[in-house]
Amino acid sequence: MELVLKINDLRIEFDTFEGTSQVLDGIDLTLERGDTMGLVGETGCGKSITAKAILRLLPIPPARIVSGEILFQGEDILKKSEEEMKRVRGKRIAMVFQDPMTFLNPLFTIEEQLVDVILAHQRGNGSGNEKRGMSRKDAVKKAVQLLGEVKIPQPELRIKSYPHEFSGGMRQRVLIAMALSRSPQILIADEPTTALDVTIQAQILWLMNDLVQRYGHSVLLISHDLGVVAKVCKRIAVMYAGNIVEDCSTAQLFRRPLHPYTQGLLSSILTFSKREGEAQGIKGIIPDLIRPPPGCRFHPRCLRAMEVCKEKKPAMIEFEQGHWVSCHLYHR
Amino acid sequence: MPDQLLDVRNLKKHFPLKKGFLAAHHGSVRAVDGVSFSIRAGGSFGLVGESGSGKTTVARIILRLVEPTGGEILWEGRDICKFSDSEMKERRRNMQMIFQDPHSSLNPRKTVFKSVAEPLVIHEGLSGKKLRKRVEELMEIVGLKREHMFRYPHELSGGQKQRVGIARALSLQPRLLILDEPTSALDVSVQAQMLNFLESLQKKMSLTYLFISHNLAVIRYTCDMVAVMYLGKIIEMGKTETVFSSPKHPYTKALVLAIPRPQAEQPEKMIYLEGDIPSATNIPPGCRFHTRCQAKIGKICEEDEPTTRYFSDGSQVDCHLYRERRTG
């Protein structure tokens, strides 16, 4: 299987007034072509930072990439120049964020914004032997077609609207259309449905699945909601305090969660089934990343912590086929 | 009914839409369009709905933070909509609200102590040692350390801020607590703790809860009765178990199925609602859900508003699928 994205031992630090926060503590991630992977975790786990790092959107300073590499189709993103990144961002790796309104200019119609994006793609292509560029008319046609793909009703009419005339769900569809207009290899979606109503969220998640089946791009879906991720992703990576603690298929995660944090997370979730007893939380609070706990960062809250957990950070091992976990409990 | 603590009858709130230079009336936003329900003392009542359902407005009307356009709110039998300002101030001691966003429901310039103490200062005129003692007791009840008293909100976590809000609400020993999305701003692992805490608090202090949420899982976990709202009306109501395990209204069915399940196997038969939630300025005629309904019968849904059908188990639904058939 072709490896589209491979992150090796990425470490990132953030300079703050109180000190240096170690937000990413050496994470490894692989994404194959056509993979749908979910990055799950709570506040401060580093999932959004990972996404931004992939697109080189982190402000440097105060952020600092200490070590590691992000290989996109074999090339290290961290070594690219800003010029080269401009050709990657939005074209080969596209991103959809939580709040669509911050990405849509309220002063321009959807048509103008979509056409802008489509034509920009043609311009900077650099291969030279393509036709000079689409005409504006063709770009508008393509824009209408895209809106149809994301199931916006009467796209040829709605395309003339302004962003504020669209509902939240529709705006998110427009953003997805924009992201896919350039046929990217990877679509990164950071909490794309968190701000949407439940019934609208269901529509958008269905749409994302549908698009993956038709276009075959890889998806990295970031969310705090395991339910959302379970609907779209075949693989899930669980993050805690800057580390990936478990990385496996969706089925494996729910059938047999290995890491105590994952287990705690699953038992905290209020499943929408008849209530049986109490949902447990996870005792304690998220650690301070400026002075993180030594060894395994979860050990202060872990009910099964051992001596070695306080001293050594556990390595990621493959417990069963395709099921990786970073925990001393599973070390031979 | 004697043991109903709160009885809401045909509550309406219409916001006038002003257009034009002279602000002429141009229709209205029917945010709450005839809502009736009652909560028994000691119970946990859930109000569920998506955007535009009107559930948050209902909560604010009960506290008279917003004035209703019509209807009655009976508290222990007396209509509080008719109360004067001073009578209302007295009533406020009985019902308090926990607000949705813990990050903005506390005055950033006030220490935790000042925020929690404020109701006591206003209503009981306490100060000095007596005041401190009461605040310390409240801090203990909600599980906050004493040194947190002198912190400012921005130094606390979301869960801690929420607890401060709860301490403030409890200071006057209310009988009804309205909780507006109390856990939506919290992390998953903290949510369960908060809800368990709210439950034990309810038992300890004999509180009655009105839970407002769009999160059905939270409601199912905590409430014994639930009302589902859509565009300003309650379309289904009953015991939580009944409503969620065998929903009657097509909207409730879709809502239940739409919840993303954190499990490997997803429900086979999904109902995907077409289109968006209509705006409250332009409520569809007839049954307001008909524009998205998969079980639409026909013209009757487009023209007639369904009347409420009551069932023997105490539930009710507003849908033509369940209309009483008249014979003869």
Next chain:
Amino acid sequence: MNTRNPMNPGTVKNSAWTRWKLERESQIRSLRLTVYTLSRSPLSVIGFALVAIFLVIALIGPLIITHPEDIKGAVHMDQKLRPPCSSHPFGTDEVGGDIYSRVIMGTRLSLQIGLIIIFVAMGIGVPLGIIAGYVGGWVNEIIMRVTDIFLSVPGLLLALAIVGALGPGIKNAMLALSIVWWPGYVRLVQGKTLSLREESFVEAAKSIGASRFRIIFNHILPNCTSPIIVKASMDMGMAILFAANLGFIGVGAQPPVPEWGAMISVGRNYLPDRWWMATFPGMAILITVLGFNLLGDGLRDVLDPQSRG
């Protein structure tokens, strides 16, 4: 749930002190953060330093001047129009007065002028702004339209007109400038109040039964202080400048008061030969206004970043 942490009720002697320390801890922490952030911008540091120098000189003025009698306009015709030298570092003016001493005392005067103008303007503008913003309706309309009328006239012209009607003199100049300045505060505070009104914590205050009065003074006003401080620090410099303008034109402070603007007004006639008479007061104005502007900018970035640009 968190474990209990009972403070020992028995030890009365240190519990009051510990309590005070605890209460101030948060404020000390945010003060440190403010200082840290401020110190990151070199321009803000410069501004702060200049303002600090200004304040120090204003305070210790009488202690460092060499010719106290010259402040009131003592005449030493034998010393007149001397260039800067060892006994008169800034030279002497047309009646032999020591310019150094006069500039130093001018600092104190400028501080007084600035403070009075700003405080009177705030005293009028802030309450009006909050009431307009919170009460809304026609009260808001009336207050804001009156404010608009005042704001539509360029400040200096308005001040001139008022002083023209009242007669020249430093007191009238200060009055006139206060009248010019208060509308700015109304605008600022009204805007801030409008946005604060919608905040959850104001709703929460209503729900616990707080009166309108209490909400305005206890909840809204304290949250307005940041933009007010920023505006006041920038206004100080401008107020001093405007007062100097009026003094320069001749309708503000009258000689022999050692006000910088008045001094330049006189010194102008002796340019370019006796350059020191106008230059030193002029530089004093420049440095003071620059300092307050830089400090104000820096404070704005720290306290009220949303109001940039």
